Amino acid sequence: MSSLDVARAELALAVLYLNKAEARDKICRAIQYGSKFLSNGEPGTAQNVDKTTSLARKVFRLFKFVNDLHGLVSPVPEGTPLPLVLLGKSKNALLATFLFLDQFVWLGRTGIYKDKERADLLGRISLFCWMGASTCTTLVELGEIGRLSASMKKLEKNLKDFDKYQNEQYRTKLKKSNERSLALIKASMDIVVAVGLLQLAPKKVTPRVTGALGFISSLISCYQLLPSPPKSKAS
Numbered sequence: 001m002s003s004l005d006v007a008r009a010e011l012a013l014a015v016l017y018l019n020k021a022e023a024r025d026k027i028c029r030a031i032q033y034g035s036k037f038l039s040n041g042e043p044g045t046a047q048n049v050d051k052t053t054s055l056a057r058k059v060f061r062l063f064k065f066v067n068d069l070h071g072l073v074s075p076v077p078e079g080t081p082l083p084l085v086l087l088g089k090s091k092n093a094l095l096a097t098f099l100f101l102d103q104f105v106w107l108g109r110t111g112i113y114k115d116k117e118r119a120d121l122l123g124r125i126s127l128f129c130w131m132g133a134s135t136c137t138t139l140v141e142l143g144e145i146g147r148l149s150a151s152m153k154k155l156e157k158n159l160k161d162f163d164k165y166q167n168e169q170y171r172t173k174l175k176k177s178n179e180r181s182l183a184l185i186k187a188s189m190d191i192v193v194a195v196g197l198l199q200l201a202p203k204k205v206t207p208r209v210t211g212a213l214g215f216i217s218s219l220i221s222c223y224q225l226l227p228s229p230p231k232s233k234a235s
Contacts, residue, residue: 020225071092101125137183155169186224
């Protein structure tokens, strides 16, 4: 491939990435929490960026709760243990509730919904739902990593006379394990971010800590949404 072809392919991937509403939301989330880290809760330009970006992100999430309602009623993969099924469905229910209530928060902040006290209460309830969903995600990922680990050890025994990294099935499981480990780290960070936003431990989880962890988890989300590069054709 010529350098021009490479540039075209990379630009096509960038366009594909930025066309996703979810990707734009996560980029805005990184800006939001990066600003929160810089402001440390103090008035100024960084705090204004934090607040305005937070409000802008809510537009991307309008009616997004439908996605998790669909996940709630969708069948689960065969062989999934019941505890993981229940945790997964709980995560969907909590996320759907969070996203549904978050719409009222947006209506309140834009002035369409006039009852500010009720909007603030719904905002806190929605954040508790998000924290619960992140906790369920953490437990699901731990369970799935455990299942993958057991499966990989079993496969290793069968491949003891061969190079396991040359086995496609082993490489696939290893890739899934790495992806789930990253999702586990992100979900764990999001729990602490929710604690910070709810001010449940204001002395330990300060706005700066909340901003730092939120920024890192946003970058992880951006990475997870990256499209796979096209496979190069053999000449």
